[in-house]
Amino acid sequence: MSEASESSVRATAEAAKQASRTLAPLDEPRRNAALEAMAQALEAAGAELFAANAEDLKIAESMSGDEKLSPATLSRLKLNETKLREMVEQVRSVAALPDPLGRTLDAIELDDRNPGDVAGTQGLHLQKLSVPLGVLAVIFEARPDAVTQISALALKSGNAVILKPGREVERTASALVRVLREAIVRQGLPADAISLVLGRERVNELLGMHGLVDMVIPRGSKALVEYVQANTRIPVLGHAEGVCHIYVDRCVDEALALRVISDAKIDYPAACNAVETVLVHRDIAKDFLPKLAAHLGQRGVALHGDEATRKLLGAGAPVEDWHTEYGELALSIGVVDSLEQAIDHIHTHGSSHTESILTEDDATAERFLREVDAAGVFHNASTRFADGFRYGFGAEVGISTSKFHARGPVGLDGLTTYKYVLRGQGHVAGDYRGANARAFTHRRANDQGGQKS
Amino acid sequence: MSEASESSVRATAEAAKQASRTLAPLDEPRRNAALEAMAQALEAAGAELFAANAEDLKIAESMSGDEKLSPATLSRLKLNETKLREMVEQVRSVAALPDPLGRTLDAIELDDRNPGDVAGTQGLHLQKLSVPLGVLAVIFEARPDAVTQISALALKSGNAVILKPGREVERTASALVRVLREAIVRQGLPADAISLVLGRERVNELLGMHGLVDMVIPRGSKALVEYVQANTRIPVLGHAEGVCHIYVDRCVDEALALRVISDAKIDYPAACNAVETVLVHRDIAKDFLPKLAAHLGQRGVALHGDEATRKLLGAGAPVEDWHTEYGELALSIGVVDSLEQAIDHIHTHGSSHTESILTEDDATAERFLREVDAAGVFHNASTRFADGFRYGFGAEVGISTSKFHARGPVGLDGLTTYKYVLRGQGHVAGDYRGANARAFTHRRANDQGGQKS
Numbered sequence: 001m002s003e004a005s006e007s008s009v010r011a012t013a014e015a016a017k018q019a020s021r022t023l024a025p026l027d028e029p030r031r032n033a034a035l036e037a038m039a040q041a042l043e044a045a046g047a048e049l050f051a052a053n054a055e056d057l058k059i060a061e062s063m064s065g066d067e068k069l070s071p072a073t074l075s076r077l078k079l080n081e082t083k084l085r086e087m088v089e090q091v092r093s094v095a096a097l098p099d100p101l102g103r104t105l106d107a108i109e110l111d112d113r114n115p116g117d118v119a120g121t122q123g124l125h126l127q128k129l130s131v132p133l134g135v136l137a138v139i140f141e142a143r144p145d146a147v148t149q150i151s152a153l154a155l156k157s158g159n160a161v162i163l164k165p166g167r168e169v170e171r172t173a174s175a176l177v178r179v180l181r182e183a184i185v186r187q188g189l190p191a192d193a194i195s196l197v198l199g200r201e202r203v204n205e206l207l208g209m210h211g212l213v214d215m216v217i218p219r220g221s222k223a224l225v226e227y228v229q230a231n232t233r234i235p236v237l238g239h240a241e242g243v244c245h246i247y248v249d250r251c252v253d254e255a256l257a258l259r260v261i262s263d264a265k266i267d268y269p270a271a272c273n274a275v276e277t278v279l280v281h282r283d284i285a286k287d288f289l290p291k292l293a294a295h296l297g298q299r300g301v302a303l304h305g306d307e308a309t310r311k312l313l314g315a316g317a318p319v320e321d322w323h324t325e326y327g328e329l330a331l332s333i334g335v336v337d338s339l340e341q342a343i344d345h346i347h348t349h350g351s352s353h354t355e356s357i358l359t360e361d362d363a364t365a366e367r368f369l370r371e372v373d374a375a376g377v378f379h380n381a382s383t384r385f386a387d388g389f390r391y392g393f394g395a396e397v398g399i400s401t402s403k404f405h406a407r408g409p410v411g412l413d414g415l416t417t418y419k420y421v422l423r424g425q426g427h428v429a430g431d432y433r434g435a436n437a438r439a440f441t442h443r444r445a446n447d448q449g450g451q452k453s
Numbered sequence: 454m455s456e457a458s459e460s461s462v463r464a465t466a467e468a469a470k471q472a473s474r475t476l477a478p479l480d481e482p483r484r485n486a487a488l489e490a491m492a493q494a495l496e497a498a499g500a501e502l503f504a505a506n507a508e509d510l511k512i513a514e515s516m517s518g519d520e521k522l523s524p525a526t527l528s529r530l531k532l533n534e535t536k537l538r539e540m541v542e543q544v545r546s547v548a549a550l551p552d553p554l555g556r557t558l559d560a561i562e563l564d565d566r567n568p569g570d571v572a573g574t575q576g577l578h579l580q581k582l583s584v585p586l587g588v589l590a591v592i593f594e595a596r597p598d599a600v601t602q603i604s605a606l607a608l609k610s611g612n613a614v615i616l617k618p619g620r621e622v623e624r625t626a627s628a629l630v631r632v633l634r635e636a637i638v639r640q641g642l643p644a645d646a647i648s649l650v651l652g653r654e655r656v657n658e659l660l661g662m663h664g665l666v667d668m669v670i671p672r673g674s675k676a677l678v679e680y681v682q683a684n685t686r687i688p689v690l691g692h693a694e695g696v697c698h699i700y701v702d703r704c705v706d707e708a709l710a711l712r713v714i715s716d717a718k719i720d721y722p723a724a725c726n727a728v729e730t731v732l733v734h735r736d737i738a739k740d741f742l743p744k745l746a747a748h749l750g751q752r753g754v755a756l757h758g759d760e761a762t763r764k765l766l767g768a769g770a771p772v773e774d775w776h777t778e779y780g781e782l783a784l785s786i787g788v789v790d791s792l793e794q795a796i797d798h799i800h801t802h803g804s805s806h807t808e809s810i811l812t813e814d815d816a817t818a819e820r821f822l823r824e825v826d827a828a829g830v831f832h833n834a835s836t837r838f839a840d841g842f843r844y845g846f847g848a849e850v851g852i853s854t855s856k857f858h859a860r861g862p863v864g865l866d867g868l869t870t871y872k873y874v875l876r877g878q879g880h881v882a883g884d885y886r887g888a889n890a891r892a893f894t895h896r897r898a899n900d901q902g903g904q905k906s
Contacts, residue, residue, distance in 0.1 A: 016871065019799065021824070021826065024826065025820075025823045025824050045673070053570060071729045083652075108844065110838070110843065110844070110845065115712075124834060124838075125692075126844055126845075131826075134826065134856065163640055214856055214857075215857075218510075229686070230686070233682070233683070235688075235855075235857045256878075256879035259568075259881055260879055260880075261880055263881030263883050264881075267881070267882050267883045301648035344885065357813055358879075367478075369874050369876075370477075370478040371474070371477070371478045373474065373477065373584075373587065373872075374872065375872060375873060376460060376873045376874075376875065377873070377874055377875075378874075378875040378876075378877070378882070379870055379874075379875070379876045379877065380876070380877045380878050380879050381577060381875050381876070381877030381880045381881075382880065382881045382883075383883050384881070384882035384883075385563070385577075385875055385877075385880070385882055386873070387882075390563065390882065390893065391561065391563070391873070392561045392563065392579075392893065392897075393581055398872075402774070403586055403587065403667055403870040404688045404690075404858045404870070405857045405858045406669075406855060407870055407871060407872065407873075408872070408873045409873075417856040417857070417860055418860060419826075419827065419828060419829065419830055419860065419861070420828060420829045420830070420839070420844070420860075420861045420862075421822050421830050421831075421832075422829065422830075422831040422832070422834050422838055422839075423818075423822075423831075423832045423833070423834070424831070424832065424833045424834030424838075425709075425832070425833050426706065426709035426712060426713055426811075426833050427713075427834045427835065427838070428712055428713055428716030428717075428720070428834075428835045428837070429716055429720050429835050429837035429838055429840075429843065430716050430720045430835075430837075432843070435519075440843065440845065442662070442845035444845075
């Protein structure tokens with residue numbers, strides 16, 4: 001396999017850190033040129049990539065018993081002309097995104113004069129500037145396209161990346177990384193900007209690389225995300241679960257409610273932003289629940305109800321656990337006495353992902369939006385809008401249910417941090433203290449807030 | 454002691470989480486009124502507070518052997534009229550800060566029409582809104598003023614706080630928390646917005662409260678910060694060390710360099726933003742180093758030099774470890790061949806806190822500012838400016854050498870996160886896909902970037 005698989009994980013991480021120092025100061029045209037070189041190299045390497053993928057597929061298809069892969073996994077694993085073309089297009093679309101680096105996030109004048117206190121001199125100026133995080137580690141499962149997408153997002157944002165693919169896709173991932181490394185080296189970039197770690201037994205080594213790796217992104221099952229979160233001191237970008245709620249207020253447009261709830265459940269039931277629990281105000285439950293049950297029943301959704309719901313419907317399975325993420329055409333339904341009870345239920349059983357209220361009463365809606373603590377709080381809209389592309393971020397790096405660093409759908413900005421740049425002319429702190437202390441001006445520039453520097 | 458010390462840490466954390474749900478939606482006037490009530494209650498409680506402090510002092514003064522406290526610690530521990538007045542003023546100054554909550558950090562129109570596609574209707578609008586983190590846990594040492602300052606910062610930013618004071622200050626902290634809780638309860642706020650955990654053995658319990666506690670702030674020794682960082686899954690705001698560098702370029706104004714270096718070392722040697730290592734370009738070392746040695750020597754600074762430095766000076770102790778944070782009037786000095794070597798040295802031995810270049814050559818300065826990976830990168834300015842008050846943040850919650858969430862000096866913003874608020878009229882995701890898909894408008898409001906909503 002690749003060279004990276006033979007050296008130690010620490011050596012790989014150190015080389016990635018070193019490469020990240022070279023990447024960070026590169027201007028946007030250089031990073032975009034490297035992305036275009038990656039796209040062209042992938043286009044040219046079809047035969048090599050399909051051959052590697054055929055080996056992975058052969059092994060995957062021969063697995064049996066507990067190891068047997070599902071048809072869905074086998075289909076995700078397979079690389080063909082169409083999929084390769086999509087991967088190439090995706091790399092080019094990442095290149096076309098606005099530059100997340102070099103943005104002036106804030107600008108404050110600390111003093112308008114030089115240390116000699118001469119008017120009209122340059123002064124002391126602070127700039128808060130967006131910069132790359134450094135080194136990303138991405139642990140994913142059987143998707144070949146994860147390699148190219150993540151490498152493109154990392155390079156666009158000036159980060160080095162270490163990829164740890166699932167066992168099933170090791171040969172394909174190795175071939176892809178070889179092609180990408182060769183492409184960026186021809187552009188004068190360090191090969192170690194993109195590297196590979198193979199073998200399940202090395203995941204823990206990789207998770208121990210705090211100080212060298214700046215962020216881990218687990219992409220895959222809930223079990224994978226939880227394992228990563230519990231076993232590393234490196235900050236993790238990801239969410240283990242999405243138990244999203246819709247609260248149907250007493251003052252609701254019923255047609256709107258049926259439409260939004262069925263979109264939120266049926267549009268893509270396996271998505272983390274699909275609804276799992278609908279809470280209905282008691283005042284309308286008797287009228288609304290039978291309509292909802294009929295509407296969803298026609299569409300094949302299995303309902304699990306609390307006692308009040310089952311009484312009103314005269315049917316339905318009980319709710320076993322309000323914290324269930326069905327991920328399929330099934331839904332928990334409960335009756336609540338008030339907005340407060342709905343909010344309490346959401347805080348107690350939710351995953352702080354996305355929560356929506358359906359109501360024609362704006363005051364009630366605003367209370368819900370204000371009081372519910374979640375990454376997304378919606379009024380009269382489907383939970384399915386919680387998505388980086390739908391939010392207009394251009395790309396989605398992941399969705400975070402953490403409150404730290406990035407929350408909710410995360411765009412390229414989530415792969416950046418900032419540094420404070422201070423430009424003076426020999427200014428010293430001692431001058432701003434004591435009897436004859438100079439005063440800071442602390443004037444904020446008008447043009448703060450994300451402009452390009 | 455206080456009630457909080459008798460209940461379990463988990464019960465305290467659960468009560469704090471519950472209180473944080475009540476705090477989060479409070480508007481600014483209510484939070485400021487509670488801060489003013491806290492200030493007044495502290496003013497009125499002098500006798501009670503001094504009595505509790507006298508008990509702490511009596512025990513502290515009686516300690517002997519390994520447990521004996523330094524005169525500096527005893528002085529920090531003591532509460533008197535002046536210190537209490539300062540604490541009250543500090544609470545009022547926090548109330549006067551701009552509100553960190555309810556700011557529109559971004560605003561994107563996803564669609565300009567209702568689901569019926571009718572022009573002139575309200576559309577689908579996304580708002581990125583600043584909100585509190587939730588529950589802060591603060592672990593600190595022997596400072597009574599930490600209780601009031603941290604409680605004020607937490608309340609201003611809509612967060613509940615759990616305070617874990619050092620053993621030496623337990624009685625004073627308990628009395629302070631009692632006074633503050635009574636004050637906020639009279640304002641209709643939940644008492645558990647401010648709570649106390651006592652006993653060193655409960656630190657680990659507190660550090661295990663991920664899911665309930667949203668951020669830990671360790672305030673104290675390097676050992677404390679490192680212990681907290683290594684023993685919790687809760688995000689930590691803090692820095693264990695500040696090994697700051699100044700690089701003196703070949704093209705330097707020597708008078709400026711002497712002035713900046715001595716400020717950076719002497720202004721407050723125990724501060725984390727004091728300089729610990731000066732790197733000098735070889736071309737000027739022979740001329741500049743003797744001047745620097747004389748200048749610092751007169752001011753009582755002990756120099757530790759690399760081989761080249763000691764040869765040129767004919768004196769000085771060797772550098773034992775380039776990663777030393779002296780915290781006193783001592784300095785490591787090294788000679789480097791180039792800007793690249795200086796940057797490599799900083800990346801290898803620094804703590805990513807604050808790094809400064811002294812040069813008259815703007816191109817060299819810009820390279821340094823671009824390539825050095827640290828929370829602060831300075832040109833011709835003392836490292837001592839790395840401070841929340843000097844940066845103009847109004848308050849300093851802490852300094853972070855992490856790249857996550859907050860980096861460098863952290864103001865009130867560091868105690869906030871955001872949520873995405875989406876307002877629609879029954880919009881569903883399915884309408885934006887397939888043959889007759891509607892298009893997102895993804896229009897960013899002009900007024901993005903931190904305005905008040």
